[in-house]
Amino acid sequence: MMIQWDAETVIKMAAYAGAGLCMGLGAIGAALGEGYTAGQANEAVSRKPELSGEVFKTMLVGQAMAESAAIFALVVAMLLLFVNFPTHSWLFAMSSLSAGLCMGLGAFGSSIGSGFPAGAACQGTTHQPAMGGRLMTTMLIGSAVCQTPAIFAMVVSFILLFSNFSAQPFNPAWAALLGAGLATGFAAIGPGIGGGLVARAACDGVARNPERAGPVTNIMLLGQAVSQTTAIYGVLISFVLIFRNNEATTLIAPSAALLAAGLCMGFGAFGPGLGLGVVAQNAVKWISRSEAGTGDITRLMLVGMAVTESTGIYALVISLLLIFVV
Amino acid sequence: MEQIQVICRRYGRAAAFSALFAAAVCLLFGAAPLARGIVLGALFSIINFILMGRGLPVRVTGDRRRVVLKALSSLFFRYVFMAIPLYLGLTRESINVFAVAGGLFSIQMVILADHAVVGPLFAARKRRI
Numbered sequence: 001m002m003i004q005w006d007a008e009t010v011i012k013m014a015a016y017a018g019a020g021l022c023m024g025l026g027a028i029g030a031a032l033g034e035g036y037t038a039g040q041a042n043e044a045v046s047r048k049p050e051l052s053g054e055v056f057k058t059m060l061v062g063q064a065m066a067e068s069a070a071i072f073a074l075v076v077a078m079l080l081l082f083v084n085f086p087t088h089s090w091l092f093a094m095s096s097l098s099a100g101l102c103m104g105l106g107a108f109g110s111s112i113g114s115g116f117p118a119g120a121a122c123q124g125t126t127h128q129p130a131m132g133g134r135l136m137t138t139m140l141i142g143s144a145v146c147q148t149p150a151i152f153a154m155v156v157s158f159i160l161l162f163s164n165f166s167a168q169p170f171n172p173a174w175a176a177l178l179g180a181g182l183a184t185g186f187a188a189i190g191p192g193i194g195g196g197l198v199a200r201a202a203c204d205g206v207a208r209n210p211e212r213a214g215p216v217t218n219i220m221l222l223g224q225a226v227s228q229t230t231a232i233y234g235v236l237i238s239f240v241l242i243f244r245n246n247e248a249t250t251l252i253a254p255s256a257a258l259l260a261a262g263l264c265m266g267f268g269a270f271g272p273g274l275g276l277g278v279v280a281q282n283a284v285k286w287i288s289r290s291e292a293g294t295g296d297i298t299r300l301m302l303v304g305m306a307v308t309e310s311t312g313i314y315a316l317v318i319s320l321l322l323i324f325v326v
Numbered sequence: 327m328e329q330i331q332v333i334c335r336r337y338g339r340a341a342a343f344s345a346l347f348a349a350a351v352c353l354l355f356g357a358a359p360l361a362r363g364i365v366l367g368a369l370f371s372i373i374n375f376i377l378m379g380r381g382l383p384v385r386v387t388g389d390r391r392r393v394v395l396k397a398l399s400s401l402f403f404r405y406v407f408m409a410i411p412l413y414l415g416l417t418r419e420s421i422n423v424f425a426v427a428g429g430l431f432s433i434q435m436v437i438l439a440d441h442a443v444v445g446p447l448f449a450a451r452k453r454r455i
Contacts, residue, residue, distance in 0.1 A: 023405075031401060038397075053329040060330055060379055061437055068434050071408065075427045078409055082416040137441040144438055 007088045014093035018100025019080035022157075025104030026073025026111065033066040033115025033196075040119030048126040055122050058136060062118020065143040069107035069114070069150035069192075076103040076157045089166035094174040098181030099160040102238075105185030106153020106192075109273075113146040113196025120200040124207025131210045138206050138217055142199025145224045149188030149195075149231040149273075156184040156238045169248030175255035176246060179262020180238040183319070186266025187234020187273070194227040194277020201281040205288025216288045219298060223280025226305050230269035230276070230312040237265040237319045244323065253326075261322035268315020275308040334379040338372045340440070341432040345369075352425075363422040366411045367429015374404055375433045 041059040045052045080100055085092060121139035125132050160181060165173060202220035206213045241262060246254075283301035287294050345368030349361035381400045408430060415423030 027401070027405065031398075034401075035397075056382055057329045057333050060333065060382060064375060064378065064433055064437065068431065070405070071427075071430055074405060074408055075412060075430075078412040078416060079423075082413060133441075140438055140441045144442075 007090050007093075010090065011085075011088070011093045011096065015080045015096040015100075018097045019077040020100070021097075022073050022080065022100035022104040022107075023077040025101075026070045026077075026107035029108035029111030030067055030070035033111040033113070033118075034063045036112075036115040037062045037066060037118040037122065041122040044122045044126040051126050051129055054125050054129060054132055058121050058125050058132070058139070059118065061136065062115070062121060062139060062143065065140060065147075066111055066114035066118055068147050069110040072150050072154045073103050073107040076100065076154065076161075079161060083161075085161070087164065087166055090170055091165045091168060091173055091177065095160040095163075095165060095177045098178045099157040100181075101178075102153050102160065102181035102185040103157040105182075106150045106157075106188035109189035109192025110147050110150035110195075111192075113192040113194070113199075114143040116196035117142040117146075117199035117203045120203035120207070124203050127207045128210055131206060131213075134210065134213050135203060135206050138213065138220070139199070139203050141217065142195070142202055142220060142224070145221065145228075146192055146195040146199060148228055149192045152231055152235045153184050153188045156180065156235060156242075159242060163242065168246055171249055171252075172255035172258050173246045175257075175259040176241040176244065176262075179259045180241040181262070182259075183237040183241065183262040183265040184231075184234045186263070187231050187237075187269035190270040190273025190275075191228040191231040191277070192273075194274045194280075195224045197274075197277040197281040198223040198227060198284055201284040202288075205284055209288050212288045212291065215294055216284055219280070219284050219287050219294075219301070222298075223277070223284060223301065223305075226302070226309075227273055227276035227280055229309065230273040233312055233316045234265050234269045237261060237316070237323075240320070240323055257322045257326040261319040264315050264322065265319040268319070269312050272309050272312035276305050279304045279308055330379045330382060334376050337433055337436050337440070338376060340436045341368055341372050341375075344436060345429060345432050357422075359420055359422040360425045362420060363415055363425025364429045364432075366414065366421060367426040368432040369429075370408055370411045371430050371433045374408055377404060377407070 037059055041055050044055045076099060080096055117139045121135050124135045128135065160177060165177065198220050202216050205216040209216075241258060246258075249255075279301055283297050283304075287297050290297070345364050349365045352358070352361035352364065377400070381396075411421075411426045411430070412423060415421045415426035
């Protein structure tokens with residue numbers, strides 16, 4: 001019996017593959033983030049068993065926050081599985097697969113990142129039981145900001161799922177759509193994890209030196225905001241790839257350039273996003289310990305972040321060249 | 327584990343009230359599918375949170391292999407469970423799927439609002455008094 005390779009069959013296949021990748025990748029991140037939190041909670045309870053109730057409470061709330069990105073992935077996966085999209089364009093197969101990949105990769109980093117502050121808050125609860133409320137607030141704000149790259153990924157996934165691309169020529173639009181999903185998806189991983197590292201350092205800092213909670217939270221937010229700029233580059237390239245008018249061609253080179261642009265921005269944002277998080281993590285750590293050096297440390301952090309970010313900007317420039325010049 | 331029960335009850339109650347309030351506003355504007363979606367999503371979000379809390383004591387007792395198995399099966403079960411309202415939203419026109427998705431985050435939203443908005447507000451009022 002021959003398999004019928006009509007547009008509807010291929011679209012369904014791509015949607016199922018996209019749904020599987022989306023939920024699978026999202027679940028890996030959530031499991032790692034929640035597992036890290038539980039591991040830290042175990043360590044904290046073994047140190048002070050009398051505080052197990054407080055630690056479990058912090059762990060439960062932290063895990064609930066870390067699960068948010070996986071719920072985004074669940075929503076996109078369910079849409080891919082059960083919505084009958086009114087299109088028979090072959091391009092829709094590519095946009096479905098791309099949407100699934102984008103959301104799965106986007107949820108991966110944010111879920112891992114959200115687990116870090118939750119774990120640190122569990123540990124901090126045993127160091128400073130009286131500061132449990134303040135610690136929980138820092139953890140929740142840090143965790144919520146970690147979800148931003150996953151929200152970017154969800155927005156791009158929705159655009160890929162609900163836009164009508166039937167007027168676009170199949171070649172090279174298939175590569176532009178796939179590149180768009182990969183750009184935001186990969187670009188979200190580094191900033192998601194990097195933001196988590198910053199929030200973990202802030203929770204450690206608040207537990208170590210509660211009087212410094214105010215400046216520590218402010219620098220955490222600044223560090224997280226800067227570390228997420230590379231995820232915005234990914235979204236920018238995705239938007240250019242999705243909304244650009246492509247001319248029909250029989251050549252494979254223009255398609256390769258568009259796909260490469262997405263990959264370049266995705267990988268190019270991954271490293272700086274993580275690196276920016278490491279810079280801010282150390283700045284927050286030392287600001288929590290030294291009041292005198294706060295100004296100098298903040299300036300040094302911003303200069304260090306500017307230099308770290310330069311490789312992300314190179315990737316952005318090369319991606320734009322691949323889209324508009326090559 | 328009494329603290330976990332207290333926190334489940336506290337956030338569960340707040341999420342239920344918030345969802346009912348949002349649903350009432352939607353009904354006032356004649357958006358019944360939105361109202362149903364929000365309530366359905368919030369209901370599953372609350373049950374998921376309670377399952378997480380109730381599952382904790384079960385998950386941390388027993389030997390290591392059994393604990394890992396319990397944790398993984400709990401995660402898998404809860405994802406399947408959370409997919410039910412989304413499936414209902416996608417297959418029935420009387421329930422808005424995007425409202426269901428929003429409702430699924432009601433526990434997270436209540437936790438954030440409690441710590442980032444309500445907590446600092448009460449602390450500022452206490453300082454003034």
